[in-house]
Amino acid sequence: MSLDRRAVMAELVRDAGDTLVVAGLGSTAYDLGAAGDRAENFYLWGAMGGAAMIGLGLALAQPSRRVLVATGDGEALMGMGALATIAACGAPNLAIAVLDNGRFGETGGQASHTGRGTDLCAVAAGCGWRATARARTMAEVAALRPRLRAEALFAVIAISPEEVERFLPPRDGTWLARRLRAALGIAPD
Amino acid sequence: MGSVEGNAVTSWQDDVFDALKEADVRQIGYVPDAGHATTIRRAETDPDIxxxxxxxxxxxxxxxAGAWLGGQRAALLMQSSGVGNTxxxxxxxxxxxMPFLTVVTMRGEWGEFNPWQVPMGTGTPAVLEAMGVLVRHAEHPAEAGLVVRAAADLAxxxxxxxxxLLSQRLIGAKVFVQKEGAR
Known part of the structure; x- marks a missing residue:
């Protein structure tokens, strides 16, 4: 049994409230958009490997808000050092969820490192993350949701590598950034 | 750190930190370099940073980027060899x-004893400019803080x-020779 990525993302961001959500480039950004666009969502269309650190900067700047980084295994692998940086820094209001299909889905479905044995939960634990979790069923994903809103949690969710229909969220970064800042009540510079 | 704590060196390094502080920089990411030692030390102990x-x-x-999305100002401290990684x-x-401010200590441009630093040091201004980053230079101790302050205002x-770019002439190549010789 293999989880549908759209159903997983919909569950992760269900009743998101004022949680700030950063999605890594590619399918996770499409998944987040498909789950319902909101001003508190920030979609990456590039800057591969940067999602977690954008989440850290945001979490440090907004300590009273929850920040969720949702990204894919390829994006997380490219920014793997960020797991050490975030653990060393500490950010109690930041959680990361990796939707892991073991593939580079955007480029032809080549097997990624997680599809060849790399265990991102073990990497995060080795980097100093105290809370890590895995989910393989929708019940486990549902159990992750409140934890991702409350803990400094690193979670890996095994999803199906099956391709789903593309959903393209807004890709004007200038607009997305200012929309998010406005939602946070930040005045223009 | 003894070799970088001499009066002249510490003075301009303090000016750099003060300029960042006055610009209300609240997050400082860094990959260490001896030329940034004072800024890093003061940032690590500043309760507002x-x-x-x-x-x-x-x-x-x-x-x-995340800091700015959340309404805070950030700066990145790095060595010229790190510019290629960005x-x-x-x-x-x-x-x-978005506003972005980085302070780069230069290697490979003056008195460099390690030839492996030369390619990225030589390419640093062109790489930054190619990616849309405005490049400013500080060559002398008296201007380091002023250049950072002006750059922060602009950014x-x-x-x-x-x-x-803090020139290697400003930072002092000798410091690096001593430190690397100790490795």
């Missing part, structure tokens, strides 16, 4: 049209990316 040690310089660009991540600064006042 989060100093974040990075595994690679690209992380600092992404962190600065290239693709710098696509954030033009796509978001945060008009949401552009600015790099201040």
């Amino acid at each position: 989060r100093a974040v040690v990075l595994t690679t310089e690209a992380e600092g660009v992404a962190m600065a 290239i693709n991540m710098l696509s954030l600064v033009s796509n978001l049209r 945060f006042g008009s949401s552009v990316a600015v790099a201040v």
Whole structure:
């Protein structure tokens, strides 16, 4: 049994409230958009490997808000050092969820490192993350949701590598950034 | 750190930190360099600043983007060799049209004893400019703080990316020779 990525993302961001959500480039950004666009969502269309650190900067700047980084295994692998940086820094209001299909889905479905044995939960634990979790069923994903809103949690969710229909969220970064800042009540510079 | 704590060196390094502090920089990502030692030490002990040690310089660009999204100002401290590690991540600064400030200690340009530092040091200004980062230079101790202050005003006042290159002549090549000889 293999989880549908759209159903997983919909569950992760269900009743998101004022949680700030950063999605890594590619399918996770499409998944987040498909789950319902909101001003508190920030979609990456590039800057591969940067999602977690954008989440850290945001979490440090907004300590009273929850920040969720949702990204894919390829994006997380490219920014793997960020797991050490975030653990060393500490950010109690930041959680990361990796939707892991073991593939580079955007480029032809080549097997990624997680599809060849790399265990991102073990990497995060080795980097100093105290809370890590895995989910393989929708019940486990549902159990992750409140934890991702409350803990400094690193979670890996095994999803199906099956391709789903593309959903393209807004890709004007200038607009997305200012929309998010406005939602946070930040005045223009 | 004894070799970088001499009066003249500490003085301009303090000016650099003071300029960042006056610009209300609240997050400082860094990959260490002896030329940034004072700034890092003061940032680590300043209650209003989060100093974040990075595994690679690209992380600092992404962190600065997140900081700005959340309403805080950030700066990235790195050595010229790290500029190459930031290239693709710098696509954030033009796509978001966000302020970005980095202070770069130069290697490979004057009195360099390690030839491996020369290629990236030589390419640093062109790489930054190719990615849309405005490049400013500080060559003398008396101007280091002023150049950083002006760069911060430019970056945060008009949401552009600015790099201040602290020349190797300013930092002093001798310091590095002593430190590397000790490794």
